[in-house]
Amino acid sequence: MAEYLRVRRGRIGPADVGLPTGPGIRRAPGLRREELAALAGVSVDYYARLEQGRETAPSDAVLDALARALRLTDDEHAHLFALADRVAGRSARRRPATPRPVGPGVRLLLESVRPGPAYVLNETNDVLAANPEGLALMPGLDDWPPGRRNTVRYTFLHPTARMVFADWNRVARNCVAHLRTVEPSAPEATAELVAELSAADEEFAALWDRHEVLVKRGGATMFDHPVIGRVTLANEVLTTADHGRRLLLYQAAPGTAEHDALVLLSMTAEGAIAP
Structure with a gap:
């Protein structure tokens, strides 16, 4: 403080x-x-x-x-x-000893929103679950084992991220501001991720020192994707019944070029996972 x-x-x-x-x-x-x-x-x-x-x-x-x-x-x-x-020492949150797995209802929701890419994230943006389009939208995310899949880590440490996010600087700044916002409620997980990223990336360390905060409530993100090209997708952030978990959903209105791009992304994702 x-x-x-x-x-x-x-x-x-x-x-x-x-x-x-x-x-x-x-x-x-x-x-x-x-x-x-x-x-x-x-x-x-x-x-x-x-x-x-x-x-x-x-x-x-x-x-x-x-x-x-x-x-x-x-x-x-x-x-x-x-x-x-x-x-x-006021209003300290109590957490279960082991995180609850993503339930079947939430997994069904991930399927229901296809071809919209969707993710279930915890407070520090660990990817707890994702549909095929979600993994395809961030190329290389699924190269990492499930325990390392984190959208903030991807933004700063994956070599593809700076090409995929057309406005990488804005995405990166928002990621760090989100971590600052959740730090008081998830201090240990935040500290571990911040230590890793600060040691690996000077830009992250500089942004962390700015002490900016941001509650993510949805918006739009521009992608330069190797399969669907340049496309701007609206996104929404919804909270789930499980404490601290959120559903991040990218979407586009049917009949638009953006929706056609998501259909193409879905087709390639299905082809990739078919074997």
Whole structure:
């Protein structure tokens, strides 16, 4: 939480909040501690303790005030609360000792949405299940054993990913922001994945240090696919009854060129798995 506050303070300048820059050269970008403390209505000493990690139980009112002063989005505001809860030991999630397997109902759903590529993901984007089109949409994902199939790992470490995702920079940034968002609720799994990717990819490490957060709610992704060419697919993210699991679905309206592309992808996927 302390690091998050420091990073976010460094990204807000005096002009952003209507303050004069003042005389002299600033030693660091962003607001000074005393400026942010004044905007949030807390003492400079109290805010300094927050950034130094010596104050671990800020009230909801203080967190709200800091979020307003830092111009946080709704997702970033919620992330600040989640970090504070983690530091204070509040609302800790209890997890089963062994993850439950993906049930037959969810697997039937993966079949029902074909030819739309679909995946069942956990909080850190491990691929728990996928339909044939899902594996075909990310070429090479099924080269890895099931335990290593993870869409964030694929984005940064698989050599095909930078060609398949036409806007790789945006996809990569969103992946890292998602991991930051789920970190408070899945700290151990996130830390393990972050350590691996930070050691293997400098771009991941740099993005991780930005402390951006993002709750994925659907959108559109452009692909440069070796089989179906350049195509933009809408995607939706749906939560399942199992805690922390989500269904990621790519789709296109029937009768469109994008839907024809998905039909072609499905045909090639079926051909690949027929033997």
